[in-house]
Amino acid sequence: MMKSFGKIALMVAFLACGSMAMAQLPNEKFGKPSDMEWEYVGWKEALGADAIVLCKTMTVSYELSDGFGSMVNGDADLNSDNMQILGTNGVNIEGAITIYEVCLRTKILKPEGAKHANIDIVYQDGVEIKDDNIDELLDLKVRVFSKNEKGKVVKKNVSSSNFVKERLDDNYSVMHVNVPDVQADNIIEYTYKIRSPRPAYIYDWTYRECIPVVRSKCDLNIPFQLQFNMHAPIDGHIKSTVVEGRLTYNQNRSDLMQAKTVRTNHYTITGNCILPTDNVAAFTSEMKGIDTLPDPLPTGATHLKIKE
Numbered sequence: 001m002m003k004s005f006g007k008i009a010l011m012v013a014f015l016a017c018g019s020m021a022m023a024q025l026p027n028e029k030f031g032k033p034s035d036m037e038w039e040y041v042g043w044k045e046a047l048g049a050d051a052i053v054l055c056k057t058m059t060v061s062y063e064l065s066d067g068f069g070s071m072v073n074g075d076a077d078l079n080s081d082n083m084q085i086l087g088t089n090g091v092n093i094e095g096a097i098t099i100y101e102v103c104l105r106t107k108i109l110k111p112e113g114a115k116h117a118n119i120d121i122v123y124q125d126g127v128e129i130k131d132d133n134i135d136e137l138l139d140l141k142v143r144v145f146s147k148n149e150k151g152k153v154v155k156k157n158v159s160s161s162n163f164v165k166e167r168l169d170d171n172y173s174v175m176h177v178n179v180p181d182v183q184a185d186n187i188i189e190y191t192y193k194i195r196s197p198r199p200a201y202i203y204d205w206t207y208r209e210c211i212p213v214v215r216s217k218c219d220l221n222i223p224f225q226l227q228f229n230m231h232a233p234i235d236g237h238i239k240s241t242v243v244e245g246r247l248t249y250n251q252n253r254s255d256l257m258q259a260k261t262v263r264t265n266h267y268t269i270t271g272n273c274i275l276p277t278d279n280v281a282a283f284t285s286e287m288k289g290i291d292t293l294p295d296p297l298p299t300g301a302t303h304l305k306i307k308e
Contacts (some may be wrong), residue, residue, distance in 0.1 A: 026055035026215045030103045033145055033153075033187045041109060043273050046212035050113030053213040053306070054187070056104040058205050060220040063097035064249030064262065093225045096199035102304060104190040106211075114182035116211050117144075118307040122297060123194055123203075125173040133197050137175060140192040144179060171295040199226060200287040203303040207233060207271040208280045210308040216274065218283050220267040221245050227288040232269045233281040240269045 027034040033054075042052050102121075108114055124135045142158035164176040179188055194203075205218040222228065232240040245266030269283050282302070297303070 026105070028055055028057060028215075028217070030105065030189055030191060033105065033189075037105075037107065037187065038147070038185075040107070040214075042212055043214075045275060046273070049212050050110045051106060051108045051116040051211045053209055053211060053216070054105045054107055055215050055217075056213065056304070057102070057217045057219065058203075058304075059101040060202060060218075060222070061099050061101075062199065062221070062223055062226075062247060063099055064093075064223065064247065065095055093199060093223065096223070096226075098194075098196040098199055098202070100194040100196070100203065102190075102192055102194070104304070104306075106188050106190075106306065108182055108184055108186045108188070111184050113184070113211070115308075116306050117179040117182040117186070117188050119177045119190060120305045120307065121175040121177065121192065122168065122172055122301045122303050122305075123175070124171060124196070124198070125167075126171045126295075135194050135196040135198070138193040138195055140175065140177075141190070142177060142179060143189045144182065145187040145189070146183065146185070168298050168301065172298060172301070174301070202228065202285045204285075204297075205269075205283040206302045206304070207238065207282065208274050208276060208278055209306045210276055211306060212276065213271065213274040216271045218267075218269045221247055221264050222267070223247060224263045224265060228285045229288055230267060231281075231284045231286075232267075233271070233283060235271075235278075235280050237274050237278060237280055238269060238271045240267070242267045 027037060037054055040052075040054070041047065042049055046052060104119070106116060108117060121137065121140075123137050126134060140160070140163060142162075144156045144158060146154050146156070148154055158177075158179055162178045162180060164178065165173055166176060167173050177190065182188070202220070205216075207213065207216045230242075232238060243266050245264040246261040247264045248261050271280065274280055
């Protein structure tokens with residue numbers, strides 16, 4: 001009896017006070033939904049939704065190599081004058097690789113909300129681009145969490161046979177993720193990485209979805225040599241910060257054991273409690289001084305989209 005009363009009290013606290021719920025939600029550590037997330041059904045304005053996004057995050061970082069790599073690849077001659085700067089002349093930005101790590105956790109609240117378990121992932125995959133210059137969609141994993149009659153959490157991995165790739169145009173493809181046998185009260189987690197050889201381009205990030213979003217967060221750690229114009233949404237739901245950070249990079253010399261780092265601009269853009277009807281723009285960026293931008297996404301497409 002006391003246990004049931006505790007659960008009811010927790011629910012009342014969530015529903016009556018959105019700030020209290022946000023102080024404890026969401027759990028940004030993926031792999032196991034928290035007890036609070038199993039109980040949570042949304043803040044006041046979101047009550048009655050078929051499904052809800054508990055948390056979605058995109059982390060952007062870079063794989064960097066020592067700038068001397070361009071010299072040994074033929075851009076400069078190796079001689080006694082430049083031998084002394086081997087491994088000390090900074091990073092090779094032209095050879096930088098952008099690494100995206102994306103996570104999404106969705107909770108199905110009603111049987112009719114099962115359709116929102118399906119998502120689309122759009123990424124650059126040009127048919128006329130060399131294989132070493134296309135973006136790679138890696139480590140796509142989808143898990144469905146449910147509870148059995150004893151209240152024990154059961155995890156089921158979604159087979160890759162439910163991932164269907166489709167070409168959108170000459171530049172972009174979409175990975176359709178179809179999650180079978182979804183039931184009310186299921187929690188679905190999606191994680192994937194994108195490895196991109198385009199350091200001068202960052203995918204847009206959409207904060208608003210077709211269902212309520214408890215938290216959406218974009219975290220970018222960008223080497224200071226790469227200067228972007230960042231366009232974070234100006235909205236009461238969104239908070240943006242930028243601080244100086246550091247990023248460790250690879251070295252071409254095996255005899256240099258000490259890790260080397262480069263200064264970064266570390267951006268964090270976080271949105272909380274966003275409804276489908278809220279007029280919240282996407283986060284966008286553009287490289288300073290670059291006149292020719294990559295081909296835009298097809299009309300109406302976003303990098304990550306929950307099915308309506």
